[in-house]
Amino acid sequence: MARNDMENEPEIYPYEPEDPGEPDQDEEPCEPGRARRVTGKSKESIEGIKELGTTDVVVPKSNIHCLTIVGQIEGHLVLPPQNKTTKYEHVIPQLVALEESNEIEGTLIILNTVGGDVEAGLAIAEMITTMSKPSVSLVLGGGHSIGVPVAVAASYSFIAETASMTIHPIRLNGLVIGVPQTYEYLDKMQDRVVRFITRHSRIDDATLRELMFRTGDLARDIGSVLIGKEAVDKGLINQVGGVGEAVAKLKAMIEEKKNKGDSLH
């Protein structure tokens, strides 16, 4: 209940000396325990009607949460500001909150990522896959490289018809010492990714490695690009679809879990 109260706290508005402000008439009828977003109009929305002629759409509280993974998945190094990044140190506690929350029953993961840090990507993927609540992922635009394990980590995965996934080998960056150990280390890192993907999707090891080491598909790299249906045909993703299908599937999975009771965990 403590969290409920926190979410209903009014926002803090910047102080504007020129603006005499409106009397907060909508503050009074809002009874404690009733959701402000549904019953009242915030000061911002009244200003919106007055100044811009826009109104807020009344949003009832949802039992699903949408997690967007965009740009680079940022790991142990803060990337220069021209990169759009998803920060793992923020996403991981968010997933903990989603798992722990009483109101949220499922997670929709929207991916449009160009990959990023191997460790951070695998950490997010492991968090998603070990959640007891259902999760559905939807790859839009692109789910490349380390985005692949994140996409397959969900209980059920979707890919948009036009979305693409690049499967390619990992590369070392920074100082590379030309010793056999370097190759072995790289191979181990590669195995972590391959093992996660094969464990959480229908693709087998041989097919994934064939896609990964294919030559002639990519101009600057070895590997391959799977677009929409191809990712489904290879067994990486469950279904081609969009946001409608993804939300419907998630709702169905939530219902199914409810009907099963607590037998899952």
Add this chain to the structure above:
Amino acid sequence: MILYTPMPLELVFEGLDTSPPRTFEQIVCQGTSVLAEKAAHGQYKVIRVLSTDPAVFLDPGLQPDSLVRAD
């Protein structure tokens, strides 16, 4: 650290050595400790939320890069 991305690394790391170092401050915002970078007009840009309460991380006002004011 291994970056696994189809994006050319020279593009990802562009400006890493030339851009001025960023300085972060620890401020308290909405009762939560936040690591933030100074922005214009006395506002701060959230870099990292320093909290052990997972619910705080779902607060839309405390997402990374959002502008906040110190308490």
